[in-house]
Amino acid sequence: MNKQTHYPSYDVMKEQDAWDAHTRSIVNARLLHEHKYHFLSTVEAECLRAWCALLMNDDRGEIIQYVLSHIDESLAGNKGEGQRKKGVPPAKVLLREGLKAIDESGWMTDSRPFFQLDESKQRQIMQEISDGALASTEAWEGIPQKELFQKLLVLTVEAYYSHPQVWSEIGYGGPAYPRGYVRADFGQLDPWEAVKQP
Structure with a gap:
């Protein structure tokens, strides 16, 4: 199923160099395809x-x-x-x-x-x-x-x-730590944030 998105070219995983190592490992683990169940x-x-x-x-x-x-x-x-x-x-x-x-x-x-x-x-x-x-x-x-x-x-x-793929589709830039947001006023975006496509 192709999901509708206003951010078709955005990939939040391209921003992972701005995350600390611990955060990067947590987010990357969400992309693993292993599925051994421990409860279900x-x-x-x-x-x-x-x-x-x-x-x-x-x-x-x-x-x-x-x-x-x-x-x-x-x-x-x-x-x-x-x-x-x-x-x-x-x-x-x-x-x-x-x-x-x-x-x-x-x-x-x-x-x-x-x-x-x-x-x-x-x-x-x-x-x-x-x-x-x-x-x-x-x-x-x-x-x-x-x-x-x-x-x-x-x-x-x-x-x-x-899930990082869903983040990309909704234009979420991923974890802000340690980089943080600089442009916090309404309508302003940091250079690394997703830009909505018409």
Whole structure:
């Protein structure tokens, strides 16, 4: 899928010499194509792949794979969540059981797993989950649908917009440290920033 961009010739990775070594290594690691999962099973990953591609309206393999790897890494780690609504299970439980319930919804809709459904059926299931209106089954017991949708949305957007290719497409110049911005007034750009094309 070709994404529309106002910055067709901009490549944020050409600016990496201005970043410090630590920042450069973090950003370059986002371009790696390895995808050994530490938390997700293969079926969960394929369900999540379809979900994230639909949510971001982007089915480019390398970017969605990075999103999956980022989410997998977040779930495999032992970082806390900060805060969570009362009655909402921890993220690891919410996503593991939620992906299982999403997959079951695919089977109930069209006798196939979610990731094999056509896009219109996937969208219908996603919409019903976001509204908290999907028919309740045993698989959904203890899994609040709206909160699952919100958690998947936050994790997906967070990962998607941290990919350097997406940065280039939205004209984001990457990390400002240690170079910093000099021209900070409205409408002014530093020489290294992306220029919007008509």
